[in-house]
Amino acid sequence: MITLDAKIPSGPLVDKWENHRHDLRLVNPTNKSKYHVLVVGTGLAGSSAAASLAELGYNVSCFCLQDSPRRAHSIAAQGGINAAKNYANDNDSIYRLFYDTIKGGDFRSREANVYRLAQVSGHIIDQCVAQGVPFARDYGGALETRSFGGAQVSRTFYARGQTGQQLLIGAYSALMRQVHLGKIKLFPRREMLDLVVEDGRVGGIVVRNMITGQMESYAGDAVILATGGYTNVFDLSTNAQASNVSALWAAYKRGACFANPCYTQIHPTCIPRSGSHQSKLVLMSESLRNDGRIWVPRKAGDKRPPNTIPGEERFYYLEEKYPAFGNLVPRDVASRNAKVMVDQGHGVGPSGVSVYLDFAEAIARQGEGVIREKYGNLFEMYQRITAENPYEQPMRIYPAPHYAMGGLWVDYNLMTTIPGLFALGEANFSDHGANRLGASALMQGLADGYFISPYTVSGYLAGVKPKAKKTVAADLPAFQETLAAVRQRTEKLTSVNGHTPANEFHRELGQLLWDHCGMSREEASLQETLRKIPEIRERFWKNVRVPGAAADFNQAYDYARRVADYLEFSELLVKDALERRESCGCHLRVESQTAEGEAKRDDDHFRHVAAWEYQGEGKAPVRHQEPLEFETVHLAARSYK
Amino acid sequence: MNFTLRVWRQKDNASPGALAEYKVQDITPDISFLEMLDLLNHDLISRGEVPVAFDSDCREGICGTCCIVINGRPHGHEHGGTVCQLHMRSFQDGAVITIEPLRVRSFPIIRDLVVDRSSLDSIIAAGGYVSVKTGGAPDANAIPISKEDAEKAMDTAQCIGCGACAAACKNAAAMLFVSAKVAHLSRLPQGRVEWKRRVLDMVTAMDQAGFGNCSNEAECEATCPKEIKMGNIAGMNSQFLRAALTHR
Ligand SMILES: Cc1cc2nc3c(=O)[nH]c(=O)nc-3n(C[C@H](O)[C@H](O)[C@H](O)COP(=O)(O)OP(=O)(O)OC[C@H]3O[C@@H](n4cnc5c(N)ncnc54)[C@H](O)[C@@H]3O)c2cc1C
Ligand code: FES
Numbered sequence: 017m018i019t020l021d022a023k024i025p026s027g028p029l030v031d032k033w034e035n036h037r038h039d040l041r042l043v044n045p046t047n048k049s050k051y052h053v054l055v056v057g058t059g060l061a062g063s064s065a066a067a068s069l070a071e072l073g074y075n076v077s078c079f080c081l082q083d084s085p086r087r088a089h090s091i092a093a094q095g096g097i098n099a100a101k102n103y104a105n106d107n108d109s110i111y112r113l114f115y116d117t118i119k120g121g122d123f124r125s126r127e128a129n130v131y132r133l134a135q136v137s138g139h140i141i142d143q144c145v146a147q148g149v150p151f152a153r154d155y156g157g158a159l160e161t162r163s164f165g166g167a168q169v170s171r172t173f174y175a176r177g178q179t180g181q182q183l184l185i186g187a188y189s190a191l192m193r194q195v196h197l198g199k200i201k202l203f204p205r206r207e208m209l210d211l212v213v214e215d216g217r218v219g220g221i222v223v224r225n226m227i228t229g230q231m232e233s234y235a236g237d238a239v240i241l242a243t244g245g246y247t248n249v250f251d252l253s254t255n256a257q258a259s260n261v262s263a264l265w266a267a268y269k270r271g272a273c274f275a276n277p278c279y280t281q282i283h284p285t286c287i288p289r290s291g292s293h294q295s296k297l298v299l300m301s302e303s304l305r306n307d308g309r310i311w312v313p314r315k316a317g318d319k320r321p322p323n324t325i326p327g328e329e330r331f332y333y334l335e336e337k338y339p340a341f342g343n344l345v346p347r348d349v350a351s352r353n354a355k356v357m358v359d360q361g362h363g364v365g366p367s368g369v370s371v372y373l374d375f376a377e378a379i380a381r382q383g384e385g386v387i388r389e390k391y392g393n394l395f396e397m398y399q400r401i402t403a404e405n406p407y408e409q410p411m412r413i414y415p416a417p418h419y420a421m422g423g424l425w426v427d428y429n430l431m432t433t434i435p436g437l438f439a440l441g442e443a444n445f446s447d448h449g450a451n452r453l454g455a456s457a458l459m460q461g462l463a464d465g466y467f468i469s470p471y472t473v474s475g476y477l478a479g480v481k482p483k484a485k486k487t488v489a490a491d492l493p494a495f496q497e498t499l500a501a502v503r504q505r506t507e508k509l510t511s512v513n514g515h516t517p518a519n520e521f522h523r524e525l526g527q528l529l530w531d532h533c534g535m536s537r538e539e540a541s542l543q544e545t546l547r548k549i550p551e552i553r554e555r556f557w558k559n560v561r562v563p564g565a566a567a568d569f570n571q572a573y574d575y576a577r578r579v580a581d582y583l584e585f586s587e588l589l590v591k592d593a594l595e596r597r598e599s600c601g602c603h604l605r606v607e608s609q610t611a612e613g614e615a616k617r618d619d620d621h622f623r624h625v626a627a628w629e630y631q632g633e634g635k636a637p638v639r640h641q642e643p644l645e646f647e648t649v650h651l652a653a654r655s656y657k
Numbered sequence: 658m659n660f661t662l663r664v665w666r667q668k669d670n671a672s673p674g675a676l677a678e679y680k681v682q683d684i685t686p687d688i689s690f691l692e693m694l695d696l697l698n699h700d701l702i703s704r705g706e707v708p709v710a711f712d713s714d715c716r717e718g719i720c721g722t723c724c725i726v727i728n729g730r731p732h733g734h735e736h737g738g739t740v741c742q743l744h745m746r747s748f749q750d751g752a753v754i755t756i757e758p759l760r761v762r763s764f765p766i767i768r769d770l771v772v773d774r775s776s777l778d779s780i781i782a783a784g785g786y787v788s789v790k791t792g793g794a795p796d797a798n799a800i801p802i803s804k805e806d807a808e809k810a811m812d813t814a815q816c817i818g819c820g821a822c823a824a825a826c827k828n829a830a831a832m833l834f835v836s837a838k839v840a841h842l843s844r845l846p847q848g849r850v851e852w853k854r855r856v857l858d859m860v861t862a863m864d865q866a867g868f869g870n871c872s873n874e875a876e877c878e879a880t881c882p883k884e885i886k887m888g889n890i891a892g893m894n895s896q897f898l899r900a901a902l903t904h905r
Contacts, residue, residue, distance in 0.1 A: 068791040083712065084778050086818055087720040103798065139794070146794035148787045148841065148848045150810040157801025178815055181719055185814065189786035196782040204775065227767055256714040290687045295695055296716045397717065400742050466791045517702040519695075563702050569669075569768045572698070572708055 018273060018629050020642045023427040024128045029648045033132040036428070040475035048073030050482035053473065054221055054236035056208050056263055058085030060180070060458060061441025062242030063187035064465025065473075070199035071190075072470055074477075077234055078191065079206045079223060081258045086188040089244050089256040090461065093180020094394065095164065095301035096172035097458040099137040104161050108169040110134045115649060117456060120166045120346050121421070121449020122601035122617060123651050124276075124625070126644060128428060129446045136467040137459050141173055143466055147186040151175050164454040165302050166346035166656075172455045177301055177393045183458055187465070206232070207574060208263045209502050211239065211270045211437065214494040217480070218436035222498050226574060229567040231499060235489035237482055238436045238473055241267060242465070245420035245442035247280060249582045249589065250534070251526025253417035254283060254299040260578040261585045264424055264443055272432040273627035273640065275425035275445035277585070278593035281452055281602045282535050283418035284350035287401055288370040297416035298401060300373075300394055302454045305343045305350070307378035307387065308411070310334050312371050316361030322372055322410050333357060341656040348451045348602040348615075349656055351415035355535050356613070358414070365412045374410035415535065419457060421448040421602070422592070425627040425642075429472035430464060433629075436480070438473060440464035445625070450601025506566045509576060514559035518576035521556045525549070525579075525586055533590050538606040542594040546587065553583040588628055588637065595639060598622040610653075619651055658684045658750045662697065664709050665757040670765040676755065686746035690733065691716060691723065693745055694756075710769035716741040718882065721817030724824070725770045726757040731821035731880050739819065739882045759824040763831070763867045774820050776866035777834060783862035784855040785838045787847050800846050810844035813837040815883045822877035822885075828869030833877040835863050836893035837885050843896065853900035860897055 025036040043051065051074050055066040058080040066078045080088060100113035114134040118125060141159070145151065151173050152160040161170040175182040194200040205226040212219040212233075220235035246261035247253040268274045285305065287298045313320070314331040333353055335342045343350075354371050363369050379387050384407060388395070395406045402412070424432050424439040426446055431438050441461040448456065489495050528548055532541040556579070564570045599608040599615035600622065608616045625642040659682045667674025681697050688696075691713050698708035713723040718739040725740055727733035733743045748754065756770065764772040814837075822833035839856050842848030848855075871890050878887040 064791070071790045082714060082720070082722060083774055084818065086778070086781075087714055087722050089715070089720075091720045092715045092717060101797070138797075139792075141797045142794040143789075143791060145797040146787065146789045146847055148810075148814075148845050150807050150814050150841070150845065151797075153802055153804045153807040155804050157803050158798050175811060176815075178719065181817075182811075182814060189781060190789075190791070192778060192782040193786045193788065195778075202778075227773075256720065257716060258714050291685055293685070293688050293692050293696060295689070295692050298717050397742075400718075400738060400744070403744075403746065470791065515703065517699050519699065561702055561705070563705070563707050569710065569771075571710055572702060 017638065018433050018640065020273070020425065020433070020627055020640050021427060022126065022642055023429060024126065025428065029127060029131050032128050033135060037471055040471050041478035043474050043478045045073060047482070049075060051075065051237045051477050052077065052235070052483070053238045053240065054234055055079070055240045055242060056221065057088065057242035057244060057441070057443070058188070058191065059088035059090035059242060059244055059441060060184055060187055060461035061443070061465045062088070062240065063184065063191045064462050065240055065242060065440055065469045066200055067187060067190035067194050068466050068470040069473060070194035072474065076194070076200045077203060077236070078200055079203045079208060081205065081207055081226070083204055085191060085202065085204065086185060088184060089259050090184045090458070091181045092256060093458055094177045094299065095303040096162065096174035096179045096455040097140070097183065098164070098171050098453070098455040099141045099173060099459065100134050100171060101138050101141060103159060104170040106169045108171050112169065113137060113171065116167050117447065117453060118449070118649055119652070119654055120453040121451050122615070122654050123449065123619070123623070123646065124600050124644065125447055125449035127646055127648055132468070133447050133460060133463050136463045139467060140459060140462045144183055144186050147190065149175060149182045149186045162303060162306055163344065165305060165344050165350065166453040172303070174303070177391065180458060183462065187462070208243070208266065210266045210498050212494050212498045213270050213434060214492070216435065218434055219492070219494050220489055222495070222502055227569055229565065229570060231502060233489040233495045233499065235483060235492065237477055237480060238438065240438045240440060240469065240473070241424065241443050242440040243443050245423070246585065247417045247420050249526070249586055250417040250529050251522045252289070252294060252297050254286060254297055257296070260581070262578050262581045265581045265585050267424060267432065267434070267437060269630050270434065271630065272434050272437060273425040273629050274422070274588060275625050275627045276422040276592065277589040277628070278533070278596060278603055279421035279450050279601065280417060281347060281419040281421060282351045282415040284347055284354055284415050285373060285413045286416035287398060288365060288367065288412055288414040298397065299416070299418065300398060300411065300413060302347070304373060304391060304394065307390070308343065308373040308375050309377060310343050310371055310373055312357045312362035312364060322364070322374070331362065338656045345656045346451060346453060352535055352604060354415055370412040370414040372410040373413045375406060376410070379407065417530070417534070419452055421445065421450060421452055425625070429475065430469055431472065431476060436476060438469060440469055450603055509580060510562050510566045510573065512557060512560050512562065514561050516559045516561060518560055518562070518572070518579045521552055521560065522579045522582065524552055525582060529586060529589070533593050536604045536606055537593050539594070542590055545590050546594065549583065549587045549590065556580065556583055592626055592628065596622055596626065617653070658686060658745060658748070660684065660748065660751070661753045663753065663755045664769070666709070666769055667766055669768060674766070684745050686744070688745055689716070689741060690727070690743040690745065691741050710771045712771050713741055718742045719817060721819035724759060724819040724821050726759060726824060728755050731759060731824045732882050737882060737884050759820050761820065761823045761829045763823070763829065764820060776868070777818050777820060777831065779866055780831070780835055780859055780862045781838065784858035787842060788851060802845060806844050810841050813885055813889055814841040816885055817883060819882065821880045821882060823868060825876040825880040826869065827874055827876070828872055830871045831863055831868040832871040832890045832893065833881060833885055833887065835859050836889035839893045839896060840889045852896065853904045856893060856896045856900050857904060
């Protein structure tokens with residue numbers, strides 16, 4: 017059985033990273049080109065890591081699902097990226113960003129990791145500007161910032177409403193530069209199907225060439241998973257269609273522990289569902305909450321058009337309940353309150369399942385031009401989808417599954433419990449605890465990729481001999497075993513020959529999770545969900561229809577495989593939610609609330625990370641605990657009042 | 658709403674392709690064009706037929722994956738948007754809709770509506786970046802950049818690399834795409850340092866990838882989902898000339 021060792025360096029918090037960097041071993045420059053690193057994923061985390069490692073001199077192979085690395089899901093991030101620059105002179109600091117992130121995560125993340133994140137945050141902005149990322153500027157030519165949920169300072173840098181796109185294009189161009197220099201080999205339209213573990217450490221990966229359908233094997237001295245988050249387990253989410261859990265799930269089954277799978281974030285400002293054929297829920301950047309005011313009619317069931325409801329009959333519930341933060345409370349608080357309003361009959365719109373986000377006052381105060389400059393593309397996107405004009409009537413919003421704080425367990429070096437296997441970006445669990453603050457995912461992905469993994473992966477490689485390159489990967493025994501297992505799974509899926517397309521099972525699973533393991537969770541219904549998931553899974557394996565052949569271009573097969581993984585992974589997610597009998601961050605257990613309906617943590621019993629270890633098919637996984645030690649911050653009840 | 662779809666089916670680049678006709682019925686006006694194709698595929702799979710291959714990912718107009726040709730226009734009839742942002746309410750009930758892949762020499766067909774656009778990546782690889790390494794960057798505010806320059810750079814930096822410009826052009830030119838990157842980086846002090854090398858290398862790579870030359874048809878500008886302006890092409894051409902005359 018695995019013992020978790022987070023390898024957190026000793027010494028004062030502010031010196032840990034610096035000291036650790038001195039302790040990390042280096043690879044002799046002339047030896048670097050003998051090592052081969054496989055990077056799976058080309059989002060912010062994968063692209064930045066691949067480029068930085070190649071710049072150091074390692075050989076890198078880089079894989080992604082899309083036809084181009086530039087299309088990774090990170091491209092869709094809108095609002096911005098945090099950094100403790102204190103350019104606004106509003107008394108921001110590394111410590112304040114650290115503290116906000118720890119508190120925002122409801123004291124369920126590691127102090128040392130989060131402090132390091134805040135320490136390197138400033139360098140990220142420097143790096144991106146040097147690459148030519150056109151961040152917003154003021155008239156003096158200096159960088160602009162804005163404030164985001166969960167913070168009282170203005171530390172979020174942005175490029176209109178397309179920050180993720182611009183940051184990703186920066187990282188992608190650094191990646192393509194290394195492709196040009198011959199240090200990175202690019203493998204687009206490849207899906208990782210399995211991980212190869214050899215002599216107790218990582219050996220490589222098996223991928224499917226999504227054009228030909230052929231299986232391909234790649235050996236590496238280290239493997240980096242930067243495959244993003246798993247919120248598509250809910251079927252409808254704000255994530256891109258291709259986002260999935262499969263790479264992480266394969267690693268889990270090969271011995272990497274999965275940490276805190278139940279920590280999933282529901283984003284408060286999304287365009288509400290319109291019908292049953294919907295394929296995704298579109299997010300409206302949270303930055304809208306800077307200027308938009310959230311309200312519902314004070315009287316339940318009031319169906320009057322919003323503009324005819326006078327001020328005193330409007331319930332600005334966030335401003336009233338949380339005067340200090342108002343509309344800028346963290347995401348979990350905003351989402352939960354929206355649900356409470358809808359559950360109490362105050363919901364608006366045709367379905368009654370949405371709340372207003374109103375810009376009338378901001379437009380009157382600042383002028384339409386200013387609002388258009390700040391949010392023009394978001395307003396346009398909203399209008400395209402809903403055919404309603406947000407300059408004239410309030411937007412309607414409702415929460416939607418958005419982000420996974422859980423992910424593969426990693427130590428301080430971002431290495432999983434499999435030696436040589438690293439996880440970066442949304443794929444790991446490390447920095448956001450039970451709730452991520454807005455604009456912190458981009459920061460974490462780039463911190464992991466540009467500034468942390470280049471050192472820690474080097475530290476690992478310095479301790480292992482480079483692999484001899486004489487044999488073709490697929491001929492090695494460990495690869496043959498893995499390939500055989502993959503073939504068997506492929507065979508099983510394509511031979512079901514049922515009648516039901518895979519998306520029907522996905523929809524059923526998603527609805528089940530949304531109802532019982534979404535914004536609030538309760539013992540009995542979690543137990544019930546744990547009974548229902550295997551039922552859906554069983555029906556899937558009896559009735560699913562996967563058209564065409566596996567050894568061919570086959571999008572329906574690619575999708576069905578991911579659904580099969582969700583049907584297994586979701587059980588772990590719910591189990592984790594069940595075992596965590598406290599409320600923290602986004603994980604609200606109905607049994608654990610304060611008198612005012614706020615989340616109530618139980619630090620005595622749950623001040624730990626839950627890391628699940630796979631035990632084999634049909635066997636219950638083992639739940640390990642990594643205690644969270646707080647040496648610097650005082651554990652407080654999280655209050656935004 | 659009901660529609661007749663004429664969809665391009667093709668096994669791979671080497672095989673011949675043809676339009677196949679499908680009926681879709683009871684479509685609600687609020688669903689998106691791609692959700693309509695999802696429904697078609699759901700029906701095809703249920704009936705034991707092979708679904709239509711098409712690409713999409715973000716489904717919110719930013720990743721550039723979904724570009725296909727609808728009734729002869731890349732991204733369809735709505736100005737300034739992508740296929741995934743099209744909604745069925747913008748079509749006439751009963752309409753016949755023809756759906757084809759991007760037809761560009763340098764984008765070989767993979768299956769049905771799916772093409773290989775890696776030629777665009779190869780142009781970026783040739784020079785679409787600032788040659789900085791990770792680490793060692795000066796403070797982000799060390800070099801002031803005027804608001805105007807930042808905004809102008811952003812206007813072209815927001816290209817989503819969908820390939821619509823090349824598909825709309827009768828010469829299959831990718832010059833709007835290339836000039837957008839050239840304009841983005843040469844607007845900024847960080848990118849200006851190596852402007853000559855960049856424009857020369859990117860244009861060379863564009864020619865090598867088999868894209869055609871601009872003859873001012875302006876179809877690219879009309880079809881660009883991010884409304885990137887054709888003036889950038891003139892800017893790139895003049896940069897190219899100056900660079901060719903003075904470089905090395
Ligand atoms: C709509 C939206 C808006 C957001 N806005 C913000 C924001 O304003 N600020 C912020 O900080 N965060 C934001 N986020 C969150 C943030 O965008 C993501 O958390 C972050 O971009 C994830 O980056 P990543 O590099 O970890 O993974 P991703 O960008 O998801 O990349 C995953 C990569 O892995 C590849 N991959 C996946 N599975 C496999 C496999 N099996 N085999 C091979 N390759 C695989 C994919 O092809 C892709 O290249 C937003 C998220 C969404 C959905
Ligand atoms: S799917 Fe991303 S732009 Fe259309």
